[in-house]
Amino acid sequence: ILNVEQSPQSLHVQEGDSTNFTCSFPSSNFYALHWYRWETAKSPEALFVMTLNGDEKKKGRISATLNTKEGYSYLYIKGSQPEDSATYLCAFKKTSYDKVIFGPGTSLSVIP
């Protein structure tokens, strides 16, 4: 059974702090890794799709890195703002025809 883990489960940071969290996935086969931001009462919003070992993606203050050989991806948020408060989900796909497996999410609260 494929397992995708995320840590920490939840995180509270002060406004302006930078933060990062981890998504771990099986390293034996890799097709793609997705990051989503999910604000309460809204739809999950796609942030990044990562496909190659060493990929780095950036969107504003949020960036992500990928290490497929060791099976992890980091998501970084620079200078956290209250509007960054959300659950951040990663979703792993082993091959193009496998279903996507979601991690449990990291819940981020940014305190003004």
Added chain:
Amino acid sequence: EPEVTQTPSHQVTQMGQEVILRCVPISNHLYFYWYRQILGQKVEFLVSFYNNEISEKSEIFDDQFSVERPDGSNFTLKIRSTKLEDSAMYFCASSEIARIHTDTQYFGPGTRLTVL
């Protein structure tokens, strides 16, 4: 900006009843998905649909579940005889024809199903 919509936002039903959850995917998208999240648990894949047929389904998607695209715009999930454990948030998603590696999925706001 185009978005995926879902109706109703909340559905309450009695155990054993049939429910139909509706989704309108983004208009030029060709792949459609249903996911669910039971309260406090991970988001789980249910089924993907392309070219008017199921392309993949999980072990959760048993004979009680079916999907349909009845009129070219709606994409529905039917649960024939609901059980208490079907209570969850159900998300629909769509993506453009899946290019290699990208298939970014756009999610709807979800339907909360409560089975009493």
